[in-house]
Amino acid sequence: MTVTVTTTINGDAEEFVCEADETLLDVLRDHLGLTGSKEGCATGDCGACSVMLDxxxxxxxxxxxxxxxxxxVETIEGMARGRELHPLQQKFLDAAALQCGICTPGFLVAAKALLExxxxxxxxxxxxxxxxxxxxxTGYDKIVRAVLETAADMKSADMKSAGMKSAGMRSA
Amino acid sequence: MDQSQTTLPRRFKVVGQRKRRPDGIDKVTGRARFGADMTMPGMLWGLVLRSPHAHARIRSIDSSKAEALPGVKAVVTGADFNGERNDVSINCMAGDKALYDGHAVAAVAATSRQAARQALKLIEVDYEVLPHVTDVDAAMKPGAPVIREDLITAGVEPVPTKPSNVAARHEIGKGDVEKGFAEADLIVEQSFRTEATHQGYIEPHACVASVSPDGSAELWVCTQGHFMVRNVCAALLGLDSAQLRVTASEIGGGFGGKTTVFVEPVALALSRKANRPVKIQMTRSEVFRATGPTASSSIDCKIGLTKDGRITAAQAELRYQGGAFKGAGADFGAMAIFTPYDIENVKAVAWDVVTNRPKLAAYRAPGAPMAAFAAESTLDEAARRLGMDPLELRLKNAAREGTKAAYGPTFPRIGLASCLEAIGNSAHYRTPLGPNQGRGLACGFWFNFGGETCTTINVNKDGTVGLSVGTPDIGGSRASMCAMAAEELGIPYEKVRTVIADTASLGYNDVTDGSRVTFSSGLCTIQAARQAIQRLCQRAALMWGIDAEAVVWEDGHAKPAGPNAGKFEPLSLAEIAAASANTGGPIAGHHEVNAEGAGVSFGVHLCDLEVDRETGSVRVVRYTAAQDAGKAVNPDYVEGQMQGGSAQGIGWALNEGYVYGDDGRLQNAGFLDYRIPVASDLPMIDALIVEEPNPGHPYGVRGVGETSIVPPLAAVGNALRDALGVRLTETPMAPPRVLAALAAAAE
Incomplete structure (x- = not known):
């Protein structure tokens, strides 16, 4: 039995036809060409296929x-804004928080959810x-450090922009 | 050719810096293409039917119903493997017997996954179930079911007349252990067992194969060695190597487990039969049941020492099973077991044993972690009985430059003592332990490997450089290659692009294993760059109209030297490249080598853990790893190797292990029941990089990939002994064993 599904993926309207028993992961990867979400186990144990659903x-x-x-639906492919990486993506790159990279999309999606x-x-x-x-x-060391450092960076960036706003208000 | 290198102290400009890896951007955005991320036009889905029995004769296979199912385009069995029917071939697709739970017996290709799944259920296999054995000690006993009727033990005299499960005996040694033990004031003797563990790469094996009617073929695959895949698949299927072009995808972890083939020849055989591209992607359960775990082991260890802590003799008997095929790697264990120490009298006997388990594949320093578990635990016990500090005992006996190892070589400059000192000087070593905490120390050794390698450097007209290497990048090696090429050429790191060339574009390269890539492909890259420099100097000489001998290369520029010094403005690589059409055409450098001088590797780990005496739960609270990298080309990724190997070793020590039922079936073929360490299980892992330059590499580089998994089993075991007051001798040292040991000690 097939099902027609209308949904939003990374902000874009999508319509696809799938089998009733197909998973979201299989459709993302095999029907829509969004292969950034990975299958490590297909049983919910490894998190390599992590996405945001509502x-x-x-x-x-x-x-x-x-x-x-x-x-x-939000996937790893929607994490960067055009050419501008999300701070977590940039930090993972700068801090060598990946080796083979297969788990990286899942970690980034999950870490973003945490910081939100x-x-x-x-x-x-x-x-x-x-x-x-x-x-x-990796033994998780550099991943955990990257998430903690990103949180600290984003917090100080927020404080800076809040400070600038309040300074702007005073001058106005 | 003289392969010795001169390692002069030098000031590096790029090497040693924490450069951002060139493939990183694709990996943080989801653009990187791994094994399962490829599709081809008209592609079919392949699935493998696997034996549910540990040991069974295959009387017949009837696939007629499956073939009649709409959408099914091909079914293959062992009969379709028309090349060499060697162990690898039989492991990929069974012959007349299924040798383990999960052994492939047939495969289908269909237009959808659903149709392929349905077709698998329609294949009828008539099995005659046979007695099985999955334990190494049980398999060696007289009367055990003999699982390979043609297996005669190698390495024993007289040659046995009857087959058995013992594939081979090996012996390593020097001196006279009887004499050594007679000189000892203390002899410690213990036995150990380790369960098989899986490499646990997060990416299951996957490939897409496309065979054309004329026999030409393409294969996209996640592998540690695409040249190996080409050669092996061509041999198994009767193809010409030249006709089979293999491209290595990005690889989602391997740790040795992707140094052989499993589904690749199956996908090729299906594609050949169906005349369509075929994709096969293993499930996690298939990965556990049918791809390479490590050996399980049973080891007796005996060490004799004088009362002031000098080791007088060391002896071990190592029994490893590596599944249903010979080659369990016990010989590596025997060669590695006592190598960290300068001991006059050594004897290590290794037994390679077969059982009804999946065929072993290499796992990071294969054979060494379990050997080190035995030796380093025994040594820890000796230190306790002598009342000596375990670090002092090891420093006293440490192998150094000039030490002759029992397996043959006399070591040049090595870094064990420096690693021990680094641990001794660490803040961790001086941190006081809390209640229910224990501390353990262990050393580890790995051989490291060089091997067949070639690389090509092409100088582009805009002054950038393309570097082609043939060793898949499993943990950031493209970054290291870019750094070494940039260092040698004197150009910015960002000007070099490194690609993993496919098998049609470069000569043969051995697989990414043996911690060999940064060493061998690095050495080859440096030599290829030197050849390119020579040619760049020749071109500059032509441009200036002087002799090539009168040109030197400095800081990325050709400069006139000797009598011409200062007569011409230096020419940059980009300027020479831009004019290359007028000086003889494209400029390139190439080097090929069977690299020797890899430089052995040592590491020392320090583990603090805390035990919950109620539940038996063990938590690692502090962990420090010191390792000799020779020269760390990119310290970020050297640390990453040390941290990752430590985590795998901690998992092996505490959690991980194959569980077989009485029926010979694997009971924990998934990440829920085979639990690898997760982020909340571990502390930060401090990595101390020691640099004792390897005389065999122009920059002093040693491989760093494998050694880090060698010490953790014993480091954890020794820390547990410290915390519990009782020693555990079998992995995994999971809560039930901890509680049992505490209960036994209380009696």
Missing amino acids: GRLVCSCLVLAAEAEGRQ RNPDPSETEVRYWLAGNLCRC
Whole structure:
């Protein structure tokens, strides 16, 4: 049985036809050419297929494609704004927080979800939030540091822009 | 050719810097294409049918119903493997017997995954189930089911007349251990067992194969060695190497597990039969059941020492099983086990054993971690009984320059003592332990490898440089190659682009293994750059109308030297390249070598852990790894290798292990039940890079990929001993074993 699904992916309207039992991951990868989400296990254990569904972090291998009907899907392909990387992407690059890179999209999607919910996480909070994302190369050290440093950078950038705003208000 | 290198102290400009990796941007944006990310026009989906039995004779396979299913385009079995039917071939597709749970017996290609899945259920295999054995010690016992009827033990006299599960005996040694033990004041003797672990790369094996009716073929695959894939697949399927072009995709981890073939020849055989491209992508369960775990082991270890801590003799018997095919790597274990130490009398006997388990594949320093678990735990026990500091005991016996290893070589400059000192000087070593905490120290050794390598450098007309290497980049090696080419040529790092050339575009390269890439492909890159420089100097000489001998290369420029010094303005690489059409055409450099002088590698790890005596749960709270990198080309990625190997070793020590049922089936073929360390299991891992230059490399580089997995099993075990007051001798040292050890100690 096939299903026609109308959804939004990374802000763009999408319509696709899939089998009723196909997962969101299979449709993203095999029908829509969005291969940035990876299949490491297909059982929700490794997090390499992490995407956001209506603002909630999910393993796309555990979501039926038909469930995307009328909802917002965000994948790794939508994380950068054009040529401008998300601060987490830039930090992962600068801090060597990847080796083979297969788990990296899932870690970035999950880390972004964490910082949106908790902009100032402790190391323990980062480690437990990311415990659903497996990495076999790095021992997690540089990944955890990159997330903590990004949080600190974003916080100081926020404070700076808040400071500039308040300074601007005073001069006005 | 003299392959010795001169390693002069030099001031590096690019090498040693933490440069951003060139492939990074694609990997943080999802653009990088891994094995499963490729599609081809008209592509079919391939799936493999696997044996549910640990050991069974295949009486017949009837695929007629599957072939009649709409959408099914091909079914293959062992009969379609029409080339060499060697162990690799039989492992990829069974012959007359299924040798382990998960052994491939047939495969289908269909127009959709759904049709392929349905077709698998329609293939009828008639099995005669046979007795099985999955444990190494059980497999060696008289009366054990003999799983390979043609296997006669090698390396024993007289040659056995009957087959057994013992594939081979190896012996390594020097001196006279009996004499050495007679001189000892203390002899410590212990036995150890380690369970098989899986490499656990997050990317399952995947490939897309396309065979044309004229026999030409293309293969896209995640592999540690695409030249190996080409040669092996061509041999297994009766193809010409020249007709099979293999392209290495980005690779999502390998750790040795992608140094052989599994689904690649199957996809080629299906494509050949269907006349369409075929993609095969393993499931995680298939990865666990049918691809290379490491050996499981059973080791007896005996060390004799004088009362002041000098080792007088060391002896071990190592029994490894590596699945249903010979080659368990016990010989590597025997060669590595006592190598960190300068010992006069050594004997290590290794037994290679077959069982009904998947065929072993290399896993990071294959054979060494379990050997080090035995030796370093025994040494720790010796230090306790002598009342000596474990670090002092190791420093006292450490192998140094001039030490002759039991496996043959006399070491040139090595870094073990420096690593021990680095650990001794670390803040970690002086941090006081808390309640229920313990501290463990262990050393590790790995051989490192060179091997067949070639690289090409092409100088572009705009002054940029293209570098082609043949060793897949598994952890940032393109960054290291760019750095070494830029260093040698004297141009900015960003001006070099490194690609992994396909098998039609470069000569043969051995696989990315043995910690060899930064060493071998790096050495080759430097030599290719030197050849390009020679040619750049010749072109400059032509431009100036002087002798080529009167030109030198400095800081990325040709400069007139000798009597012509100062007569002409230096010419940059870009200026010479731009004029190349007038001086003889394109400028390139190439080098090919079977590299020797890889430079052995040592590391020392320090582990602090905390035990919950109620639950048996163990938590690593501090971890420091010191390792000799010779010269760290990119320290970020050297640290990454040390941290990653440490984490894998900690997983091996505490959590990971294959669990077989009485039925011979693997019971934990998934990441939920085979639990690799997650972020919340680990602390930060401090990496201390030691640099004792390797005399075999122009920049002093040593491989750093593997050594880091060697010490952790013992470092964790020794820390557990410190925390519990009782020693665990079997991995995984999981909570049930911890609780059992505590209960036994309380009695």
